Amino acid sequence: MIVQASARIAAALLLAAGLPVSALAQTPAPSMRPAIMAPLASHSLVLAATRAGDRLVAVGERGHILLSDDNGTTWRQVPSPANAALTGVTFVDARHGWAVGHDAVILHTQDGGETWTLQHAEPELEQPLMDVLFTDASNGIAVGAYGLYLETTDGGATWTPRTVSEDDFHFNAVLAPTPETRLIAGEAGTLLFSADAGTTWTALESPYDGSFFDALVLGPQSFLVYGLQGHIFRTDDAGATWTEIDSGGTAGLMGGAVLTDGGVMLVGAQGTILTSRDGGHSFSATRRPDRVGLADIVQAANGGLILLGEAGPIPANP
């Protein structure tokens, strides 16, 4: 039983050939259900993680939310009202946090991640959310596929959709380099910049027409954007000019972190880990022997590094 995915699109399957999809009787889709508590939740795909005080909070497939109070040594799953895959999580302090994901789900916690409530969900939209940003307990932005952009000024009690780009490319990451500026990175070289905390957005001239999966803020004017085929670009003038940085490979880069000691790390497909000791000017690449796909990396309160990916949250060997 070996999975083989070939690129031959018009392959053996008859059902793909001009199938009248609309004519198919659809089984009613299972609507939003609570995430299932599973023993192996902490060994399955996790996509994002963040700190809530000294605690680590990780989110992933099937709506799994995992907490660790020992800097990532052990993890426990907590109940969640939605079973859609969660792709982003953010906390403004040790107690208040938000997680977003597929079915345009937005979850909120006020107790450091122990309990979660559903603030927003729109499965029929078929547009997953990819990232969420809160600059304080009231003001937040959630971005996602096909230009999905939701904002709130009341801590998520109400979420308002808005169109901020003429294209409908995916938005994969949203960041706040300074209290006033915002950056969105996404599909097909999408780079949007706001100088007024998200009120107005302008498209930056992109150095690349492939996709950016994530971005990092290195300084008020200095950002890294990276993604498909291991492409990394750096700007030190808030996006006016970009220089490409060699990643040493073609594996897609999915996530990264600026460490407390000033180091920068990026992670991605096939166990790729890039490390920079010069503030993100150059990277050296290693690959985990198990080649496990990585989605992100997070630094625990004790300085330890936790990798997030197909095998769940796992400690990064220094």
Added chain:
Amino acid sequence: MSQSPSLPSRLEYWTFRHRGLVLVIFALLTLFMGWQGAKLRVDAGFEKTLPLEHPYMQTFTKHMKEFGGANRVLVALSVKEGDIYTPEFMTRLKQVTDAVFFVPGVDRASVTSLFTPNVRFIEIVEDGFAGGNVIPAEFQPNDQWLPIVRENVLKSGQVGRLVAEDFTAALVSVQLVETDPRTGEKLDYMQVAQQLEDIRAKFEDERIQVHIIGFAKAMGDIADGAKSVVMFFAIAFVITAVLVYGYGKSWMMTFAMLGISLCTVIWQFGLLVLLGYGIDPLSILVPFLVFAIAISHGVQNIGTMTQEISKGADATTAARISFERLLIPGGSALITDALAFVTIAIIQIQMIQELAVSASVGMLIIIITHLWILPVVLSYLPLGDKYRSRVEGQVGRFDKVWSRMAIFARPKGAIAMILVALVVLGVSFYEQRNMTVGDTEAGVPELWPDSRYNLDAQLIVDRFAIGVDIIQVIAETKADGCIDYGIIKQIDDFTWAMTNVPGVQSTISMATAMKVVNTGWNEGNLNWRVLPRNSQVLVRTVTPIETSTGLLNSNCSVMPVVIYTKDHKAGTIQGIVDAVEAYNKANPSETVQFKLATGNVGVMAATNEAVMTAEKPMLLLVYATVILFCALTFRSLVGSLATVLPLIVVSILCNAMMAWLGIGLKISTLPAAALGVGIGVDYGLYIFNRLQSYLKHGLSFADAYYRTLQETGSSVLFTGLTLAVGTATWIFSDLKFQADMGVLLTFIFLANMIGAIVLLPAVAALLYKLFPKLFEAEVKRASKRTFAAH
């Protein structure tokens, strides 16, 4: 049991009048059977080990064509040092892939290795994804191509599947087809095993090792090991010869009896061929058991001969007495055995049913060879005065022992004995709860843990993620089910639930694959490792997945959920099967049915259930048969109970033994329990038959019992010891299950012998003591029958 003159005497009269003719006919028939028997072949079959009536197996049969059966062979190549990316290794892997292709029975479309075109990789690029064969057609084993293959392997997701997780080994996987679809010819597993072994011999050297596992290889190795049965047969033969001589004090008589017992085995083989059966490696013990039971009846003959000659009879007269005296108890014992073995056939597994029939046929042959022909042969032996003087002193040699043992026929001794039996019964009953159905160990339990096969299996399990033990749960749904989010989501949820069941190593299903493809369509971004809700997008994720993956059928209405298990121990299987059934109960669905099961572990699950459900009814039927035949033979309720109760104690004790020894109840061990009962019946019938004949002459129960022991006790004691010594030698067998059977059968033979000698009289004594009227009635009835007969 008929009008005067009785059937035995009429038969005896006729037989001995024409004894020369009888022997000539027998000799000719034996020659014919030998000629037939020479055609007997070792015949293993996978399908005949399947419980086809079981609902799991109906799912199995229904989907076998599309998704392959459970009959896989894995050939792994491993390096001692370094990794597989060397010109030498790659060349070897290609050679082995090509060689395996031509092994008989191999479904050529199923051959999968890095070198087969059905192994592809995908790569995410700017404008979608690209892909190709992991090893392209233009590959050359050199430094230019090896790094490319290394990359392609990583992209293909075959790490842990076709390539070891640490890159020190690679697999070739094939499915076997048991019946040639064109010729309808059945696959010869021994030939398959031999050719696989040839591949190993040809391609293994100091640096690269070849590991082969799968049903076909296991059968080949078991058959090889089973050849040692011949050696143990020889050892047992010699030991038996020495012991029989010690008992009967005549080499002539010893070899006459052993010779006739060999004829029994020859007839057995001949009849197997005539019935169209081969000999299965797992039931190779049956001829041995037939031989053993034949010996036990032969010893009764010798015992009677010795006694009658020492009392003054000549050989012919002694043989005639022996014929007449043993025909009824021996005949009913053997018919009881035959019927008891037939009851094993209630297990709906062809192999077991063949075993049941061949063992039963064996019993009927013994009636001919040992109750009929043997006395005729013995009547020709020149056993004159010289022999009489040699055995005269012998007959009384155990009298002291017998008189001590007669204590069990007195109330006090009987009560003590029954208390002991009750304690044994209680302890055994408690201990037998630990007896497992199915396998108790990883690997193939028929072989020793350090056998080449089990070491190979261990290596493959250690280095690969997939393992060799698979259970597939078949998701049945409507056509195009995989592009209906509601349906594929249910399959995804089920897959995840199964992943979390203890004992599951990993899982894969159509849903798993579609999520990976969806990630691919989204530039490899793990955030998209989900099932899209949109049907059109689902179509896109299904398209690249071909039916050759075994994850879907052509119209996507059937999708197996493949569960790799950590091992195939009975407990592991039960846990997974229970989890599937609990899931189905908790998540009833109108659109998707999750049906158990295919894969080798699916087969085991069904087999275990079939064995488990059949075990109790089978034993009840065996006991009922024994009681019925004892009742017919003795016309005595007490006789029936006294015969069958020790057997029940022994079989429960036997279960406890299996629990202690860690032997699971399964196809290969199940017959032992029933065969053990068979041997036990013989002792009981001979003893009670004698006991009854003394009782009707007016002896007290204890005296009758003493006389019984004098007459038949030593042959029972002797038979038990002889059989036990013979089977005890199996402990040194190359096959673990034969060694286990050796321990079990030695134990069963001894326990049944002791049970018949001490427990049987104790039960009868106590019952007669408690119900004196019953005693009178039964003695009276027995006397009437005898007087009517004379």
